[in-house]
Amino acid sequence: MKRNWEALVLKAFGGRSFQLTVLDNEPVGDHYQRLLIDGGDLLQTCGVHPTMWIRLWFNNEGRSHQRAYTLVDPDADSGHFYLVFALHDGCAARWAMSARPGDTIEATVQGSSFTLPDPAPARLYLVGDAASLPAINSLLDAAGPASATAWLEYAHEGEQVLSLHTRPHDEAVWVPRRDNGSHLVDTVTAALSAADDEALYWVTCEAASTRSIVKHLRRRLGVDKEKVEALAYWRAR
Ligand SMILES: Cc1cc2nc3c(=O)[nH]c(=O)nc-3n(C[C@H](O)[C@H](O)[C@H](O)COP(=O)(O)OP(=O)(O)OC[C@H]3O[C@@H](n4cnc5c(N)ncnc54)[C@H](O)[C@@H]3O)c2cc1C
Numbered sequence: 001m002k003r004n005w006e007a008l009v010l011k012a013f014g015g016r017s018f019q020l021t022v023l024d025n026e027p028v029g030d031h032y033q034r035l036l037i038d039g040g041d042l043l044q045t046c047g048v049h050p051t052m053w054i055r056l057w058f059n060n061e062g063r064s065h066q067r068a069y070t071l072v073d074p075d076a077d078s079g080h081f082y083l084v085f086a087l088h089d090g091c092a093a094r095w096a097m098s099a100r101p102g103d104t105i106e107a108t109v110q111g112s113s114f115t116l117p118d119p120a121p122a123r124l125y126l127v128g129d130a131a132s133l134p135a136i137n138s139l140l141d142a143a144g145p146a147s148a149t150a151w152l153e154y155a156h157e158g159e160q161v162l163s164l165h166t167r168p169h170d171e172a173v174w175v176p177r178r179d180n181g182s183h184l185v186d187t188v189t190a191a192l193s194a195a196d197d198e199a200l201y202w203v204t205c206e207a208a209s210t211r212s213i214v215k216h217l218r219r220r221l222g223v224d225k226e227k228v229e230a231l232a233y234w235r236a237r
Contacts, residue, residue, distance in 0.1 A: 010055070015108040022035055022100065022105075023037060025096075025099050034072075035084075035099060038078075039080065043076045045109075048074045051114045069085070084134050122198035123199040124150075124200050125148075125200070125202070126149070126150040126151070127184070127201075127205055129152060131233040146200075149170070149172075151173045201228045206234055
């Protein structure tokens, strides 16, 4: 597969490459595909942190196509982890649907870093969707006593089938994707009407929605930059 400039830039910035092997592949309802992966020595070499993601290189008609995916339940002893793909019409999603045990794919580890702030936040405000559900689940697993409110956008009812790791003191609000994401933005901005100095805000949804929500937090509410973790997980086209 022809590698492009992205691969060279990532290598220059210290990106480490690994070959992953598919061990198992199963659908989760109609909207997700869960793959069990042997990561070789990826976990031992790079360590693991909540929300950790890797860059996978997909073959898109002979060209290299790089997309980010989140490690689910990484097990350092076996070197295994899961990848959970939200399905849509894209090259990465198509690969996930057709992957068979024994198939391999290249991964680069570069750019993923996250630690919960110290002192730990008292509250987490999480905004995401099917693509960032694995990351949000790993945050909930690491959240300790912090209480979390999560707004999760869904494009199809079946996207709610993936289990959410909320604890009894957390709240989850599923929001249908409407008006190109405006409904999620309106729901979240209406609920968050004042800055919470003891909170961490985590915003990982579609690009335009992520931008609007961060603008609301930073410009309108005046939330400190360090208290907002935001990254567009996908772009509507
Ligand atoms: C740090 C990080 C971690 C991520 N972890 C995960 C993960 O664990 N699981 C996961 O499923 N995704 C995850 N994503 C999102 C994933 O990388 C994107 O959805 C990616 O665009 C999929 O690539 P593709 O080749 O399938 O589609 P693309 O070629 O990027 O897009 C093809 C078409 O599909 C649409 N599309 C792309 N993604 C989505 C989506 N999520 N929902 C609806 N339509 C979409 C596009 O608008 C376009 O029309 C993560 C993203 C980031 C930045």
